[in-house]
Amino acid sequence: MNQQTLDNPTFLEKKNWTRFTPLERTSRFLFYVVTLAAIVVSMQTIEIIPEFLIDAPEQFADMFNRMWPPDVSYYPDSIHDAMLETIHIATLGTLIAIIMAIPVGVMVAENVTQNKLLNWIARFILVSSRSINSLVWALLFVAILGPGPLAGAFAIAFRSVGFIGKLFGEALEESHKGPIEALHTTGAPWFSIMTMGYWPQVLPTFWSIVLFRWDINLRESAVLGLVGAGGIGVALSTALELFFWDRVCMVLLSMLAVVAIVELLVTQIRKRIL
Numbered sequence: 001m002n003q004q005t006l007d008n009p010t011f012l013e014k015k016n017w018t019r020f021t022p023l024e025r026t027s028r029f030l031f032y033v034v035t036l037a038a039i040v041v042s043m044q045t046i047e048i049i050p051e052f053l054i055d056a057p058e059q060f061a062d063m064f065n066r067m068w069p070p071d072v073s074y075y076p077d078s079i080h081d082a083m084l085e086t087i088h089i090a091t092l093g094t095l096i097a098i099i100m101a102i103p104v105g106v107m108v109a110e111n112v113t114q115n116k117l118l119n120w121i122a123r124f125i126l127v128s129s130r131s132i133n134s135l136v137w138a139l140l141f142v143a144i145l146g147p148g149p150l151a152g153a154f155a156i157a158f159r160s161v162g163f164i165g166k167l168f169g170e171a172l173e174e175s176h177k178g179p180i181e182a183l184h185t186t187g188a189p190w191f192s193i194m195t196m197g198y199w200p201q202v203l204p205t206f207w208s209i210v211l212f213r214w215d216i217n218l219r220e221s222a223v224l225g226l227v228g229a230g231g232i233g234v235a236l237s238t239a240l241e242l243f244f245w246d247r248v249c250m251v252l253l254s255m256l257a258v259v260a261i262v263e264l265l266v267t268q269i270r271k272r273i274l
Contacts, residue, residue, distance in 0.1 A: 066245035074247045078235045079254050086231035087258070089149050089224070090217040093156025098210060101161045105168030112172050112198065122165070129162030134220045138229040149230030156217045156224075163216075167209045171202040208270050215266045222255050 107113050107122035137155035145151045180197045188196070225233020232255060239247035 063245065067249035069246065070249040070253055071244070071246040072250065074239075074244075074250050075254060078238075079232065079251055082225070082232045082235045083254055083258060085149050086221050086225075086233075087218065089152040089221040089229075089231050090156060090214060092153040093221065094160060094210065094214045094217050096153065096157035097160035097164055097213070100157065101164035101168060104161060104165040105172065106194070108165065108169035109172035111175075112194070122169070126162040126166050126169075129158055129160075130166070131162075132159070134159040134224065135227055138224045138227050142228045147228035147230070152221055152224040152229030152231055155229055156221055159220070160213050160217060163213050164209055168202070168206055171205045171209075172198055175201045211266045211270055215262055218262055219259055222259075 104122050104125050107118045108126060110119055113119060113122075134155050137158050138152060141151035141154045141158075145154065175198050179201070180193060183193045183197045221229075221231050221233075223233045223236075225231045225235070226237050228234075232251060236248065236251045239245075239251060
């Protein structure tokens with residue numbers, strides 16, 4: 001198309017340049033309408049009280065004045081041991097989850113386990129694990145095992161199985177077929193194919209998944225004490241119940257510091273692995 005054609009008024013009149021097709025414009029309009037309707041219905045359902053929203057800045061300032069300065073003396077008395085217990089809960093829970101997630105991940109990978117029944121059983125386990133929040137798992141295990149860090153560790157483990165197992169299974173399905181076919185050709189048994197064919201390929205991804213989940217578990221285990229599952233959440237719950245806001249601030253700052261340190265540590269380890 002030359003410049004003379006573009007400069008022709010008749011050509012420009014015949015062309016109607018639009019950014020979206022009529023179907024796209026209709027779809028965008030319907031999306032905006034549905035989104036607006038959902039917001040309106042949600043606001044009516046949760047019954048927002050305007051007086052509370054107006055008073056919120058004043059209440060926040062009052063709480064901040066009560067929290068600052070933090071009670072530093074509360075750290076060696078209660079926070080330190082509780083924080084170590086939280087780290088132990090997250091670590092033990094992650095280790096238990098690894099033991100349970102590896103066979104489930106193998107079962108869910110269709111290129112490894114070519115049995116539809118086992119595939120569906122594994123998917124059910126993974127979905128069940130991810131569908132139930134860690135606090136709900138903690139409530140269940142507190143009822144079974146009693147209050148304490150053991151209930152928290154099992155809650156973290158059962159919550160993590162779905163995460164680790166799903167990503168591990170996907171990593172197995174994305175493995176290169178060349179080494180696997182070569183092992184099949186030589187008549188290698190199933191266990192040798194797993195250890196020599198699949199495992200070397202997924203090992204970096206697997207440890208990256210485990211480290212990432214351990215980082216998440218450390219954050220989740222910090223609040224399990226609110227339902228009696230041990231850890232720093234017990235100290236936080238005690239301070240909240242007694243309205244010791246300066247101690248609450250110290251607990252929150254300690255949690256923030258530990259999470260930040262663990263985040264940096266996990267990032268450096270993942271760089272070495274990947």
